Amino acid sequence: MRLTLVCLVKPVLHGYFRSSCSWRVRIAFALKGIEYNQVAVNLIKDGGQQFTEQYKTLNPMQQVPAVEIDGTTLFQSLAVIQYIDETRPGPRLLPVDPKARAQVRMISDLVASGIQPLQNLYVLQKIGAEKLPWAQHFINRGFQALEPILKQTSGKYCVGDEISMADICLVPQVYNAQRYNVDVSQYPTIQRINETLLEIEAFKRSHPSRQPDTPADLSA
């Protein structure tokens, strides 16, 4: 009985349509077939709704996403994704083999620690006028490392032929690269895998252009 009640409570994703870290979690939910509710946290409006005292109780870092799930609140997208993977049935988001798991985490962390934090909204606002070349520099630096890694690890997807957390990180980062006018065709393996993944329903449904808080002029 208790288990049934727990399952009836849908997770709540506090996020923003264009946040790459929110998109990661949306992809994970979609791949696992988990229904969830969304609460929009507009990172621009009112000076940023993530800075309210109310939101700070959900995620003290005042970043999106925050996820209410199983009676607790989780944040940091890779921690959320691995929690979902470890507690929910459906396709595995990390492979069983330890070396392949390490490859998935290496690629995920290269994006989540090596690129994204250096080109997110908060940092670019602090950089000011030079924000576009700054963002391009750090995305290109990351992609120059990622391209030869993916040449070794990839099959159809980032690591072999199964979709993993690495793919969940890749697609939103390529989306950011394109927003900042990085020429992704310099990185043929990244481009190939990204295009393959964008054909998959879980990546389409979770896309920034198709969220409840997507502004009308950006909707697909």
Next chain:
Amino acid sequence: MRLTLVCLVKPVLHGYFRSSCSWRVRIAFALKGIEYNQVAVNLIKDGGQQFTEQYKTLNPMQQVPAVEIDGTTLFQSLAVIQYIDETRPGPRLLPVDPKARAQVRMISDLVASGIQPLQNLYVLQKIGAEKLPWAQHFINRGFQALEPILKQTSGKYCVGDEISMADICLVPQVYNAQRYNVDVSQYPTIQRINETLLEIEAFKRSHPSRQPDTPADLSA
């Protein structure tokens, strides 16, 4: 026979005495009781030995650490630590309970994605003259979030009473904070846990002041 041979080959850590990400891996090896060899990659000398073509083959991101282990080369410290945890006996570096694991990963990622990348050597060199206030800002921002989180999750250590990957991330980040003159006494929970951990042999032995490449004037 083959297993024996594999075990005889010690892992090789390519790192730098003062790199916080190298220190994380040294702590993990020490906690697990794994012997390893070290190769020094001096991040300052010759314009940075991590930028050589030779090192680039080990870690295309041209950052430390890189770890040769079990016939492969791994990088991104949290991926390395979790690989070690999943393939080696000894004390667990992540707890069994999924919610506790998520807490460990949240704290680890808060440091590894939310603080460290914004105050590492490469970024500070790009920031230039304003590097000290920049580093202080991002460390304080992270610690202001981390302090209330640790108040909820901690026992003796970051998550409960068992040492975990979260502790492995905390101590090197506090060391960096002190290098950049951040007043850590503003964060009493962080300070308490850090001081407790620094009494433990694995944290002492792996300390930047006690490595083969530590300059004589910084040796303890």
